Amino acid sequence: MRILVTGGAGYIGCHTCVVLAERGHQIVIADNFVNSSPLVLQRLGRLTQKVIASHRVDLRDHEALNTLFSTYRFDAVVHFAALKAVGESCERPLDYYENNVCGSIALLQAMVRAKVRRIVFSSSATVYGDPQQVPLDEAAAVQPCNPYGRTKAMIEQLIGDLCASDPMFTAACLRYFNPVGAHPSGLIGEDPSGIPNNLMPYICQVAVGRREQLRIFGNDYPTADGTGVRDYLHVLDLARAHADALEYLADTGRNLTVNLGTGQGISVLQLLRAFEQACGREIPYEIVERRPGDVATIYADPTLAASTLGWRTELDLDAMCRDAWNWQMSNPDGYRALERVRRIPALRTRRRGNIAQA
Numbered sequence: 001m002r003i004l005v006t007g008g009a010g011y012i013g014c015h016t017c018v019v020l021a022e023r024g025h026q027i028v029i030a031d032n033f034v035n036s037s038p039l040v041l042q043r044l045g046r047l048t049q050k051v052i053a054s055h056r057v058d059l060r061d062h063e064a065l066n067t068l069f070s071t072y073r074f075d076a077v078v079h080f081a082a083l084k085a086v087g088e089s090c091e092r093p094l095d096y097y098e099n100n101v102c103g104s105i106a107l108l109q110a111m112v113r114a115k116v117r118r119i120v121f122s123s124s125a126t127v128y129g130d131p132q133q134v135p136l137d138e139a140a141a142v143q144p145c146n147p148y149g150r151t152k153a154m155i156e157q158l159i160g161d162l163c164a165s166d167p168m169f170t171a172a173c174l175r176y177f178n179p180v181g182a183h184p185s186g187l188i189g190e191d192p193s194g195i196p197n198n199l200m201p202y203i204c205q206v207a208v209g210r211r212e213q214l215r216i217f218g219n220d221y222p223t224a225d226g227t228g229v230r231d232y233l234h235v236l237d238l239a240r241a242h243a244d245a246l247e248y249l250a251d252t253g254r255n256l257t258v259n260l261g262t263g264q265g266i267s268v269l270q271l272l273r274a275f276e277q278a279c280g281r282e283i284p285y286e287i288v289e290r291r292p293g294d295v296a297t298i299y300a301d302p303t304l305a306a307s308t309l310g311w312r313t314e315l316d317l318d319a320m321c322r323d324a325w326n327w328q329m330s331n332p333d334g335y336r337a338l339e340r341v342r343r344i345p346a347l348r349t350r351r352r353g354n355i356a357q358a
């Protein structure tokens with residue numbers, strides 16, 4: 001298939017591009033690089049030994065999308081592009097609704113116009129909000145408790161309504177739990193700008209000496225060691241699920257909304273200890289107040305992913321920590337260090353700067 005990957009230069013997107021390329025798909029990336037570096041594209045070229053077409057496109061730019069869809073004949077879209085920081089979404093809710101929801105509407109409109117009727121969408125376990133019970137299966141209530149989560153729930157609804165209006169339109173909404181880790185080559189990985197919002201990149205930056213110590217938000221939760229419990233999964237397992245979902249849509253013509261997690265809860269301290277094993281050093285930490293909005297325990301029931309997609313996680317916590325550390329050690333300052341030594345070539349712009357070859 002020729003697949004448009006929106007947000008393909010981002011953390012999960014670029015790992016998925018590797019898996020899709022390995023399965024023989026042709027990939028075109030559309031990204032505005034608001035939270036990623038164009039240098040990812042060179043790394044992807046090295047990893048896949050293929051030229052991956054990529055365009056600097058903001059999804060809210062209707063004209064740019066039309067040009068993209070008239071330049072290529074896509075068989076499917078994998079839609080990652082979004083802003084994703086929960087805290088920031090509470091501070092700048094309208095930016096999140098505009099970027100995530102309006103961007104998705106523009107994308108879906110372009111797909112409808114171009115008669116591209118297959119989409120895999122990056123949703124999130126955040127749509128469940130504060131869970132009533134764990135493990136969480138897909139029948140659990142969708143009641144997100146922050147603007148970011150609400151954008152994901154809204155986009156799921158938009159896609160559902162579109163599928164209902166056109167039986168030829170098929171979609172898989174993938175509700176990710178907590179992706180961590182990196183490609184074992186150390187060439188691509190998670191590179192947050194500013195202070196990391198997520199635990200694993202924070203631990204990595206402490207381990208590599210970029211930050212002094214980890215702050216653990218609360219050790220008085222009703223969990224075995226008092227710290228929060230989440231469902232961490234290796235980003236390559238997650239990437240594989242996208243390829244499986246595309247094949248599922250093509251083979252069955254059915255829609256799907258599915259959890260992607262290991263089904264196992266891991267506490268903050270357990271993750272920290274596993275990471276210390278992987279990096280062979282102690283990670284200093286302090287316990288601070290709970291963060292408002294954090295829940296004690298959340299992990300997936302991944303049964304539906306197994307029965308529909310035949311998908312199960314294969315990589316364990318040690319592999320997640322080993323690969324995250326390998327990426328961080330090989331790239332202590334992420335892609336930024338590369339940007340400093342190597343000037344990014346000027347982007348060649350077509351159509352008033354709407355689409356640029358990156």
Ligand SMILES: NC(=O)c1ccc[n+]([C@@H]2O[C@H](COP(=O)([O-])OP(=O)(O)OC[C@H]3O[C@@H](n4cnc5c(N)ncnc54)[C@H](O)[C@@H]3O)[C@@H](O)[C@H]2O)c1
Binds near residue numbers: 013034079081179
């Ligand atoms: N990382 C997680 O923990 C997690 C968990 C659940 C769901 N998700 C979802 O998965 C998707 C990918 O997440 P990620 O961790 O790779 O994030 P990321 O920020 O690394 O990647 C998102 C990419 O989208 C691009 N982008 C954002 N807005 C855009 C726009 N308007 N037009 C074009 N490009 C745009 C960014 O530049 C970036 O490259 C997101 O939709 C996110 O909400 C992530």
